[in-house]
Structures are given as C-alpha cells and as structure tokens.
Amino acid sequence: MKHQPLPRAVVIGGSLGGLFAATSLRAAGWHVEVFESSPNQLDTRGGGIVLQPDVLQAARYAGAALPSPAGVRSGERIYLDRGDNIVERLDMPQTQTAWSLLYRAMKDALPAQSLHAGETFVDFEQDGDEVVARFESGRAERGDLLIGADGIRSTLRQRLLPDVTPAYAGYVAWRGLVPEQALPAPAADMLRERFAFQHGDGHSALAYLIPGERDETRVGERRWNWVWYRRYSEDVLTRLLVDRYGMARTGSLPPGMMKQADIDRLRNDAQAELGPTFRALVDSTADPFMQPIVDLRAPRMVFGRALLIGDAAAVPRPHTAGSTAKAAANAHSLALALDLANGSGLSIDERLARWEALQVQRSKQMTDLGISLGKRLMTVAPPLSQRFSAASGISIQTPIR
Template structure:
C-alpha cells in the first residue's frame, strides 16, 4: 500500500534524468504514489548552488507535502516590505508585501535527504534512449544501462533528453544577463542594513533592474545573523562581442550560458564593479563590495512544442525556461512533478494519462513564458517584435 492508500501489486519504474531540483521533485512525487524511481545525474560530485536565492512559491510547499517531506526547521526567510530606491538610496515607494525566500541549497538538501541514496546515481551522463512497446531503455556514457516504464527528462536548460527527442529545439538568448552574488549577513556594513534587512528591495533604471532579498545561510540556517543577502542585477549584453566577453571565464573558456561562482574573468569583474560604483545606490554598492564570488547567467527563453514522446517526457526547465522575473522556474518544476504523479496514480492507461498531463502542463508553461517575456522586455526597455 502506498502513502496515498493505493494498492500497487507490481510497482512501475521511472528513470529520472537530472538530479537537481526538478529531478528530485519528480522522483519524490512518483515514489509517493508507489512508483520505483532511479535518478541519474551527470555530475560526479555533489551538486551545489548555481542559482542562489529562490522565492518560495506555494507549488513548492505543495510538492513537499505531497511527497511527505518534513523540512528540519524553516524553509526560508520572511521579507516584509517591498522598497524601490533611487540611485542615491532614497526610498521612492514602500509597499507591505510579505513573502518567503529560500535558497537552492535548502530545497536540494531537503529533497535529497528524503530520497534513498542507493537510487541516486552520480556520474551518469545519458547518451541514448530507445523505446520498445511500453518500456524505455537508457544508455549512459559510462556504459551503464537502465530500463523502466517511463523516462523523465528533468535535466534542465541543457537537457540531453530534449536534444534526443527534439534535436532542433534549443534555448534562445533574450538580450540581457543577470549578475548575481550572495553576502553573509554578518559581513554587511551596519549603514546598509536598515533598508535591506528583511525587505525585498529594487533599484529600477531605464534599461536595468537590481534587486535583493534575504535567504537562508549556506547551511540552511534561518536564524538572525546566519542568513545571506542574495542580490541580482539585470544588465543588457548585446549578442556577439559583448556577450562573448561576459561568458568567457577566467581560463579563457567561452561558457554556453553562465559563469559559475569563482570563475568570472578578472576583466569582467573589474568592469562590473566599476559599473556598480557608478550606477548602484549605496546599499547595493555595499552588497557588491562585500561579495567575494560574483556569477553571471544569460537570460534565455525556451518552449517545446510538446512534452510527451511515448513513454519519454520533459519537465521543468528541460521543457520551458521562464524569465526569472516570474519567480516561477522552481515552482513550475514542482507543479509538473505533482501533476504527473497524480495523473499516473493508479491508472491502468499511463499513455492516456500522460497525454492529459501534457495538455494541462504545456498550456500553463506557454502562459508563463508569454508573461515572463512581456515582463522582462518591459523591465529592460526591449521592444517587442
């Protein structure tokens, strides 16, 4: 008997490609309805935060509840007001808008702790997929083979599953990037604290936007003094020479869409800090001055024409990459996972269930993409075509 009261005499098996948040949301949700699940992650090492802070959306809490995950302590940090500052640091507008922010590390640790370690396989880079009748066979670069009733591509923006199923579909560059950083709460100078402490703060210019909010510490701590300030600054970078410079790391390697913490080139770091000195308000300058490892990501758009290919399917950022202004990427992956588990729970016809699941999730993905593009282009002063 599974946790939802359904009898499962012959458990079906799912292969989940991608061991980050999207993959673990899917894996824990399917296990909650009686499926056997193996997760395959291409990285050989433990994953760490590439994205920093995340706004904690209701869909994430629903996914935790559905999977029976009880977090140890608070999942996030509450913010109270939304503040809009000018270049000099004066408050242009203040709105009471409570919400909770969490971090990639916090969610990942809670999900991974709930999933059996023996079914989480690192160093497994997918190389091929074959379907036979109602089974899926996966092969991996290390020679491993696996088979199941379902294969879920939850392997993010650079999805191998998507490349195999939809070889002509790839993310497109939106025309701007986001520079990011994290600062331990205890490192921020006292003069910058009154505006930033437990508030969601913006500086909006004609063609850029900077914002910050507090998130748990690197160890998931939410106690005062042990948290972090998470900041983001959206700036334009024209395709070609300008974007190439941003995405070339300290070793001279041109990365596909992001430079991780610690790998920013000295030239780009110098340019960015000079830009911040000239354009950021004093509180935000204090954040940037106290950030040791700045990282940067190109903003991308992606939507797939379909999410289901027989017994192979795409979820999360492998299917749709929403602009970060929606605060919807993690929530979308969580919602995809719960909807999938509910659709498959107890069904005698998984293929029909997958088609029904696709109809609802694809429509919602398209809606989020459209909303994010409109919002992002308006924020950045980019004309719609």
C-alpha cells in the same frame, strides 16, 4: 500470491527538477532511479528563490522534510532611486529561501541507492511500453517512463526536439551572495526585513535575505541575495562566458569562475549605475556569478513513454519567480496523474496525455508572462504604477491572470 512489480521511472537530471520528479513519483507508488552527469554534489549551485506554494505542496506530497522555518520572511517591498531614497513601498509579506536548502531536503528524501552521480545520458530507445536509457559509461537502464529533467540544455530534449533550443533574450542576471554580517551597516539597515529593488534605464536590481550556507535562519547567520539584470550583446556575452581558466562556457558562469577583470568591471559599473545600497552588495560579494536570460518553450512534453519537465520543457524568465515552482508543479501533477491507486481506469498513456495538455498550457502562460515582464524592465525604467518584478507571488497551480 505474487505482487505486481512497481512501475519504474528513469529520471535524467539530479538537480531540483529531477529530485521533485523522483520524490513525487515515489510517493505515488513508483520505483525511481535518478541519473546525474555531474559526479559532484550540486548544493553549492544557485542562489535565492521565493518560496512559492507549489514548492511547499510538492514537498509535502513527497514527504520531504523542510527545515522550520524554511526561509526568511520579508514584510515590505521597497523601490529605491539612484540616491537610495525610498520612492515606493508596498506591504507584501513573503518568504525567500535558498536553492541549496531545497536541494538538500529533496535529495535527503530519496534513498541513497536510487541516486547515480557521474552518469551522462546519451540516448534512448523505446521498446514497446518501455524505454531503455543509455549512458556514456555503457550502462543501460530500462523503465516504464523516461523523464528528462536535465535543464535548459537537456540532452533528452535535443534527441526529441532538436530544433527547440534556448534563445538569448539580450540580457543577463549578475548574482551574488553576501554573509549577513559582511554587508556594511547602512545597506543592511535599508534592506533588513525588506525585498528591495532599484530600476534604471535598461537595467534592474533586487535584493533580499535568504538562509545561510547550512540553512541557518538566525539573525546574523543568513545571507543577502542580490540580482542585477543588465543588457549585453551576444559578442560581449560570449567573452563574459570565458571563465578565469580560459574555458568557454555555454550556459552560465558559476561562483568562483569569473575573470578578475570582469569582476572589476562589474564593480565599476555598479559605482556608475547603482545607488549606495546595491553598490555595497556588489562590492561585498567575493564571487559574483552570472546567468544569461534565455527563452525556451517546447511545443510538446510527452513522446510515448519519454517526457520533459521543468526547464527541459520550458524556461520562464526569472521575473516570474516561477522556474522552481514550475518544476515542482510539473512533478507533483505528474505524480497525481500517474498514481495507479487512484482508480481512474485510464492507461499510463491516457494519463500522460491529460497531464501534458494542462502543463503545456501553463508553460505558455508563464513564459509569455516572463517575456512581457522582461520587456518592461529592460527597456526604460517603468512608471511606479507599472512595475512588475521577481517574486510576484504567482502560483501556477491556477491559471495566471
């Protein structure tokens, strides 16, 4: 008796969104191949993230083995003023982890032969119920499904929706990672086991502990993760995005690429605007990096047998703490919808239509929330009773209220 071949998915993008999609679909009985344009490992990218329930559910479904513990717990949320006085404190336990920890865990859950680095996707064509993805190298890959998980500047989205492009929100996130023992003791004592914030007129900072470079969670081997949101005009942003080698970057400025003059200016600005704890974080960071905050939301996610997930489809502002969770939920729900063993009797196209309707709605809820939170944070310092900030604990498995 001949066995039916497994349905085949071609995933564009080997970052977290693509890895969530690949591992989840494999768990649902699909054969998956992942193509990433970068020839290098991506585990040095990214910083800290809040470990949301959607991420844990997707990892469990996919059979990915997360370290135990998978992050660092914080119990108290504190708000500091310019003089480092605690002006508000809330009991809000949660877990923070590292982007790199999740990346390694999801990547290790896939067979090495299904990951193809250094392959740049350029276009595709639909051939009946199949798609053919074409790459810069001349390679062509055929599948039953083409998944665009290639991020904010998705090539697949550019082909499908050329008018949907990222819109700069008027401010950036400066970020940094500091080895736990490299932070001066007064700042470390203020931050330890806490999720800390400092708000000012038109700027906002936050900080928390995450696992170390190789996922260590032992005291002394972890890292401090900080973010400082600041406003810049588009002209200033364009100058900031020229890296230390003179190359103009369109997306973000990764660690090690920032011009020394800009590092010096950032530290001077921290002296002028931040309290002692957050100034210590900035001063202790060897290689700050920067990410412009953008808004993007595709009106559709499914185009025949091609579809968009994660940041390729919608980008929630980071105040929602939901970008990674959204990518995980997109992938997990897609796998549940396309598990051909579930006996629903629906075709792949019917399943995709149902999946899309719910995911587009969730994307709208999350992006609308992020814009609202950003407006409150980046205008004037909000009253204590109205502060909303990153790590709100939102799960997109249920409607946001």
